[in-house]
Amino acid sequence: MTTQVTIAVRNVVKAFGAGDAAVRALDDVSLDIRKGEFFTLLGPSGCGKTTLLRLIAGFEMPTEGQILLDGTDISALPPNKRPVNTVFQSYALFPHLTVAQNIGFGLQMQGRPAAEVDATTKRMLALVKLDALATRKTSQLSGGQQQRVALARALAPQPKVLLLDEPLSALDLKLRKEMQIELKRLQTETGITFVFVTHDQEEALTMSDRIGVMSHGKLQQTGTPREIYTTPVNRFVASFIGETNFLPGTTVPGGVRIGSGAVVETATSRPGDVTVAIRPEQVRIVAASDPGAIPATITNLVYFGTDTHFHLALADGTEVVSRLQSGTDEARLTPGTAVGLRFAPGAAQVLED
Amino acid sequence: MSAAEDALRKRSDRNGWLLSAPALILLLFAASGPLLIVLVYSFLTPGQFGNVVWDFNLDGWRGILFTRDIFEGTLVLADAHLTIFWRSVWLSILTTVITFAVGFPTAWFIATRPPKQRAMWLFLITIPFWTNLLIRTFAINEVIRNEGLLNTLLIWIGVIDTPIQIVYTDAAVLIGMTYVYLPLMVLPLFAAIDRFDMRLLEAGYDLYASRLQVLRRIILPIVKPGIVAGSILVFVPSLGAYVTPRVLGGGKNMMIGNFIELQFTQGRNWPLGAALSMTLLVIVMIALLIYVRAANRGDNPHG
Numbered sequence: 160m161t162t163q164v165t166i167a168v169r170n171v172v173k174a175f176g177a178g179d180a181a182v183r184a185l186d187d188v189s190l191d192i193r194k195g196e197f198f199t200l201l202g203p204s205g206c207g208k209t210t211l212l213r214l215i216a217g218f219e220m221p222t223e224g225q226i227l228l229d230g231t232d233i234s235a236l237p238p239n240k241r242p243v244n245t246v247f248q249s250y251a252l253f254p255h256l257t258v259a260q261n262i263g264f265g266l267q268m269q270g271r272p273a274a275e276v277d278a279t280t281k282r283m284l285a286l287v288k289l290d291a292l293a294t295r296k297t298s299q300l301s302g303g304q305q306q307r308v309a310l311a312r313a314l315a316p317q318p319k320v321l322l323l324d325e326p327l328s329a330l331d332l333k334l335r336k337e338m339q340i341e342l343k344r345l346q347t348e349t350g351i352t353f354v355f356v357t358h359d360q361e362e363a364l365t366m367s368d369r370i371g372v373m374s375h376g377k378l379q380q381t382g383t384p385r386e387i388y389t390t391p392v393n394r395f396v397a398s399f400i401g402e403t404n405f406l407p408g409t410t411v412p413g414g415v416r417i418g419s420g421a422v423v424e425t426a427t428s429r430p431g432d433v434t435v436a437i438r439p440e441q442v443r444i445v446a447a448s449d450p451g452a453i454p455a456t457i458t459n460l461v462y463f464g465t466d467t468h469f470h471l472a473l474a475d476g477t478e479v480v481s482r483l484q485s486g487t488d489e490a491r492l493t494p495g496t497a498v499g500l501r502f503a504p505g506a507a508q509v510l511e512d
Numbered sequence: 513m514s515a516a517e518d519a520l521r522k523r524s525d526r527n528g529w530l531l532s533a534p535a536l537i538l539l540l541f542a543a544s545g546p547l548l549i550v551l552v553y554s555f556l557t558p559g560q561f562g563n564v565v566w567d568f569n570l571d572g573w574r575g576i577l578f579t580r581d582i583f584e585g586t587l588v589l590a591d592a593h594l595t596i597f598w599r600s601v602w603l604s605i606l607t608t609v610i611t612f613a614v615g616f617p618t619a620w621f622i623a624t625r626p627p628k629q630r631a632m633w634l635f636l637i638t639i640p641f642w643t644n645l646l647i648r649t650f651a652i653n654e655v656i657r658n659e660g661l662l663n664t665l666l667i668w669i670g671v672i673d674t675p676i677q678i679v680y681t682d683a684a685v686l687i688g689m690t691y692v693y694l695p696l697m698v699l700p701l702f703a704a705i706d707r708f709d710m711r712l713l714e715a716g717y718d719l720y721a722s723r724l725q726v727l728r729r730i731i732l733p734i735v736k737p738g739i740v741a742g743s744i745l746v747f748v749p750s751l752g753a754y755v756t757p758r759v760l761g762g763g764k765n766m767m768i769g770n771f772i773e774l775q776f777t778q779g780r781n782w783p784l785g786a787a788l789s790m791t792l793l794v795i796v797m798i799a800l801l802i803y804v805r806a807a808n809r810g811d812n813p814h815g
Binding site: 216217218237238239243244245247249251252253254255264265268269312313316 | 712719734
């Protein structure tokens, strides 16, 4: 499959401060963002994801490295010379302008003819369903409406890339869910490359074509939501996205011997002391007598409605969580019961630490 | 509304009036009273040794624009008066423009300092208020006079051979007024810029605006209330300035304030002074109306 790269980040380092006090917000990050995709930068606060977004927007200059847009180095261009627009976390709508004037601002600054500005503004208003509010001041709008204006304003000049800096974080849960669907629709309809920054793993998994997981100024892993979830490359990615059981052990032929003495079959392998990661929903509870099952004892169970989480202890005390669909088994599986554990084939991952 | 609620509302209304009564009485006597007296005096006849004679006529008002020819007794247009009016308005406009040009970057600088430093900078701005206006004006005089600091320095480094005549010119009055009224421009501008959301700058640059466009299309419209307030605070007292033109402008570069004073002292023409005072009031009001209307224009192009 050939894919066109829109944004190429090449060995970018961004340091704040000088000398010994310098802090590396970004540490040798390289990344390709493909044309027309919904790419999410995911990570905890302070991981450098917003800094990377600001570098792409042009608000910051890289200390080292390059940022290419369609193959051209744009690292030195100021924000107003880059065909890239941003939806700000605070929205940053112009309070002295109406909704329509806000949306038309970018086009006006580009020097487009008035007729075109009006026509595009009308189209954008329709796209974000704000036709009725065109002449309102932005302070008279609700949070969700302001969000739509911010989106329409950034989309109006038809940028090559739309950058979104945690745009949904100020909205309440219900509105956030609606806007997630709305964003995805806008991205599909406009075909513009979206680079979305969030610390919310669920948001990242549901909306993105691909995700870049960041931590401590480094890109930890890039891949589709499924790849990131099922085959995390390291402990950070595995623990940041979803819940995971970590089982320390040593590599033996055919798998990893974990602390309790049992051998876990793994899809991948690396020599020496390793950690096996297994998602709770991939841990199945079977009878203690089941041959090949790992012996365990139920210590606790937590009922979540559709799911029930079983907390189990292995022979050496290692804690493992199993997530099962709630059903009739609970009566049998009470705390203190001795059971066996089986891991779904190919689900156990060996992590680099 | 029940009878009890009604009674409560009436009582709170009455208490409101009672509480504001001292302020209202003070305003009535201290502001409106003298103004009324000045208005009445402007229609009276000048007394021989100052004061007024209770004899109604319009000579005071006529004297604003016309003067009676000493030999022929006919009315001729008083060029000198018009020059004074024009100098007052023009110097006040210039003062406002210059204090804005100097004050805006200053206010921006202060507003963009870390919060802890801001208080210190604002404190420095207000230091001139600690000293009497007259003393500050003489200090300016000391700097710009022919044997003063500036000319001595310029001659010493060899830029000029003979002192530049600054003092007793309009330029001296302008320098003095700019210095005196600058804080009145900086403080409201600072208040407006301090409220300005700096993140809007990034939004502007992101949407293809150049630095100049960000200034013109985003910053200036949003801090406009501060610009209007600062301009009024500078323009109005400039127009009525008395001490600065008196000390730095010498006898011949009078402004309206000095001209009015002249009528009440050597001129012994209180009605003319009173009429001039009322004229100053009217000029200020007209100027404010024009200014506020111009400032509001373009606020709501779509209604």
